[in-house]
Amino acid sequence: xxxxxxxxxxxxxxxxxxxxxxxxxxxxxxxxxxxxxxxxxxxxxxxxxxxxxxxxxxxxxxxxxxxxxxxxxxxxxxxxxxxxxxxxxxxxxxxxxxxxxxxxxxxxxxxxxxxxxxxxxxxxxxxxxxxxxxxxxxxxxxxxxxxxxxxxxxxxxxxxxxxxxxxxxxxxxxxxxxxxxxxxxxxxxxxxxxxxxxxxxxxxxxxxxxxxxxxxxxxxxxxxxxxxxxxxxxxxxxxxxxxxxxxxxxxxxxxxxxxxxxxxxxxxxxxxxxxxxxxxxxxxxxxxxxxxxxxxxxxxxxxxxxxxxxxxxxxxxxxxxxxxxxxxxxxxxxxxxxxxxxxxxxxxxxxxxxxxxxxxxxxxxxxxxxxxxxxxxxxxxxxxxxxxxxxxxxxxxxxxxxx
Amino acid sequence: xxxxxxxxxxxxxxxxxxxxxxxxxxxxxxxxxxxxxxxxxxxxxxxxxxxxxxxxxxxxxxxxxxxxxxxxxxxxxxxxxxxxxxxxxxxxxxxxxxxxxxxxxxxxx
Numbered sequence: 001x002x003x004x005x006x007x008x009x010x011x012x013x014x015x016x017x018x019x020x021x022x023x024x025x026x027x028x029x030x031x032x033x034x035x036x037x038x039x040x041x042x043x044x045x046x047x048x049x050x051x052x053x054x055x056x057x058x059x060x061x062x063x064x065x066x067x068x069x070x071x072x073x074x075x076x077x078x079x080x081x082x083x084x085x086x087x088x089x090x091x092x093x094x095x096x097x098x099x100x101x102x103x104x105x106x107x108x109x110x111x112x113x114x115x116x117x118x119x120x121x122x123x124x125x126x127x128x129x130x131x132x133x134x135x136x137x138x139x140x141x142x143x144x145x146x147x148x149x150x151x152x153x154x155x156x157x158x159x160x161x162x163x164x165x166x167x168x169x170x171x172x173x174x175x176x177x178x179x180x181x182x183x184x185x186x187x188x189x190x191x192x193x194x195x196x197x198x199x200x201x202x203x204x205x206x207x208x209x210x211x212x213x214x215x216x217x218x219x220x221x222x223x224x225x226x227x228x229x230x231x232x233x234x235x236x237x238x239x240x241x242x243x244x245x246x247x248x249x250x251x252x253x254x255x256x257x258x259x260x261x262x263x264x265x266x267x268x269x270x271x272x273x274x275x276x277x278x279x280x281x282x283x284x285x286x287x288x289x290x291x292x293x294x295x296x297x298x299x300x301x302x303x304x305x306x307x308x309x310x311x312x313x314x315x316x317x318x319x320x321x322x323x324x325x326x327x328x329x330x331x332x333x334x335x336x337x338x339x340x341x342x343x344x345x346x347x348x349x350x351x352x353x354x355x356x357x358x359x360x361x362x363x364x365x366x367x368x369x370x371x372x373x374x375x376x377x378x379x380x381x382x383x384x385x386x387x388x389x390x391x392x393x394x395x396x397x398x399x400x401x402x403x
Numbered sequence: 404x405x406x407x408x409x410x411x412x413x414x415x416x417x418x419x420x421x422x423x424x425x426x427x428x429x430x431x432x433x434x435x436x437x438x439x440x441x442x443x444x445x446x447x448x449x450x451x452x453x454x455x456x457x458x459x460x461x462x463x464x465x466x467x468x469x470x471x472x473x474x475x476x477x478x479x480x481x482x483x484x485x486x487x488x489x490x491x492x493x494x495x496x497x498x499x500x501x502x503x504x505x506x507x508x509x510x511x512x
Contacts, residue, residue: 259445308418354444356419392417393467394432396425396477397410402453403485 001127002266003134004307005049006285006365007155008121009105009300010057010299016111024070024105024124025137026155026179028287036074036106037184038156041137042252043103044178047128050096052079053305054122055226056088060115067110072103079124084112089362102180102219104250105137119363123301126153126264132266133385136176138251140288142183142237145243152176152198152233152253152265155287159237159249163272164317167232169312171351173264174257176233177224179209181251183216188244190214196237196249198376200227204236214242215230220299230349231314232381257385262370266309267332268367273317273377274326279370284330284384293369297334301364304332309365310339310356313340313387317378319346324373328382330357331366339384344372356387388400405456405484409437411466411477416469419470423449424460427464429457433480436467443468 007027014020015032021036022028031039054068065084067168069076077097083090099105109120126135140150141159148159148347160166175292176198187193193212197204211218227233235251255265262271270293280293283300295302314328325344329336337357341350358366409425422441426433437451449466456462462484466477 103440117424201408259415268427310418365455387418389416389419389470390470391473391475392413392421392468392470393415393475394423394466394477394478395412396415396464396466397448398480399407399409399482400462402482403405403408 001131001263002125003394004305004386005124005126006266006302006304007123008302010056010119013117013119014109016115016117019108019110022107022273023139023155025348026287027138030109037250038248039102039107039217040141040250041139042180042182042250043099044101044135044180044252045130045254046100047081047103047129048096049100049124049126051125051305052081052092052122053303053361054081054120055303056083056118057117058116059086059088060084061269064113064115064268066115066120067112068120069108069123070097071106071108072097074104076108078309079268086177101178102217106180121154121301122251122304123305125305126306133254136253136255136265140235140249140251142239142247142249142281142326144239144246148237150235150237150249151289152235158288158290159398160289163234164236164280164379167325168267168380169313169315169383170227170231170233170235170265171229171311171348171383172259172262173186173228174255175226176207176253176255178254179207179220181209181218181249184209184248185245186214186216186248187211188213191241192243193240194243194247195238195240198225199234199236200225200231208217210240230315232315242292261387261390262385265383267383267387269380269381271379274369274371274373274380276371276377279368282367284365284367297366300366304359304363304365305361306370307359308356308387308389309339309359310387311351311353312341313383314341314343314349315381316343316348317380318376319348320344320375326375327370327372329368330396331368332359332363334364336368404488405488406452406460407456407462407484408450408452410448410450412448413443413445413468416443417470417472420444421468421470421488423466423468425451425464425466427453427462428460429460431463433463433465445489458484460484
């Protein structure tokens with residue numbers, strides 16, 4: 001039971017001179033070494049990370065290369081690959097790195113010899129030690145002046161005071177537990193602190209964690225929150241006692257889905273609103289709340305690897321309106337696949353649990369939205385399920401009407 | 404001849420729609436199968452009616468579900484079709500016994 005962690009960023013190239021960093025799951029703009037902590041996510045349940053796949057939009061060129069390495073706790077691991085010369089794909093399907101709850105994960109690219117500029121896309125897999133547990137990897141920010149909100153999973157650290165902008169919708173029911181937090185610096189001087197709370201549908205839960213200066217880490221492995229399909233989650237950040245410092249918040253949560261064949265989630269959301277006119281595209285796994293749809297698909301790709309995607313669930317802030325609709329469709333390598341949801345009239349939710357799409361190594365994945373009838377727009381949230389097929393189970397019942 | 408309706412429930416589709424059917428027969432080999440019901444998901448029930456069964460016979464059967472990862476079976480259960488008593492004529496000084504009934508031919512005494 002392995003969870004594919006999709007990643008990539010197609011809107012800006014990393015440096016061709018210096019090493020730069022990104023998040024292992026999802027992905028946003030590359031950052032220099034001093035800011036690696038803004039792309040660092042926390043593991044919330046033990047397991048292994050393996051199967052690093054990397055794809056470039058442009059080959060490095062003769063005698064030049066990129067080295068892509070998964071980092072744990074700020075140190076390069078053996079999970080690494082080099083793409084050189086005319087190659088555009090590379091992988092490390094040999095090495096496996098063990099992780100425990102609280103470990104920090106990030107991704108580093110190192111250019112060698114002045115390679116050609118390129119977008120970089122990547123993916124890995126997580127195999128949990130405890131069967132059925134999956135990762136929600138996040139990084140956000142804590143504002144020292146006001147209560148603020150961050151997404152429960154994401155790729156770089158920003159926050160907002162508008163909670164619904166950080167919501168992510170769960171496509172399936174399950175349990176969320178094991179909240180791990182690590183701050184980029186101490187909140188300040190005792191009693192300065194921050195409290196972090198998982199919220200479900202805008203209501204605080206008992207899954208909370210308080211970090212008081214001079215500490216920089218905290219966790220809650222006691223509380224577990226039962227969630228339903230369609231629930232929206234986010235993390236509430238409360239500054240306590242007027243902390244002196246803003247902080248970047250590295251996060252990890254464990255999600256234990258109901259249903260043995262669900263091995264993880266891919267969550268996306270967007271706050272600016274869909275177009276009422278244009279067909280638009282987005283990343284299936286968006287890096288943060290401040291992320292918009294675009295009319296061209298290029299740039300939104302994230303890299304997949306062998307797995308199944310199913311259970312596409314869509315939540316709209318506003319109903320499209322009578323006779324109007326939005327249709328959301330998963331796309332693989334620029335082609336629509338039969339995992340699609342149409343939300344029309346006064347409905348605000350829809351799902352497709354009847355189809356399953358096979359993703360292969362190095363496939364690009366995006367999501368497309370087609371409006372019809374000039375629908376009303378608003379924030380939009382989506383999630384789908386990474387599933388691992390298993391053989392079915394069936395029960396024989398007593399025969400009836402025997403004559 | 405006899406008949407029976409077999410019933411099953413898909414307890415876990417394994418992640419994709421399944422095809423469900425029954426295996427049955429008058430021995431544990433259960434050499435016959437029913438026409439599959441396709442597109443079933445977790446929690447769906449399915450059934451099949453067997454016609455032309457032999458009266459007074461014990462049949463074995465089990466539910467089966469198939470997806471792309473394989474086929475799994477439910478436990479083997481049995482049912483027994485009812486006896487149909489053939490009409491038997493028994494001579495009698497007063498009438499004829501046909502099955503469980505005596506048709507009176509004449510008044511006694």
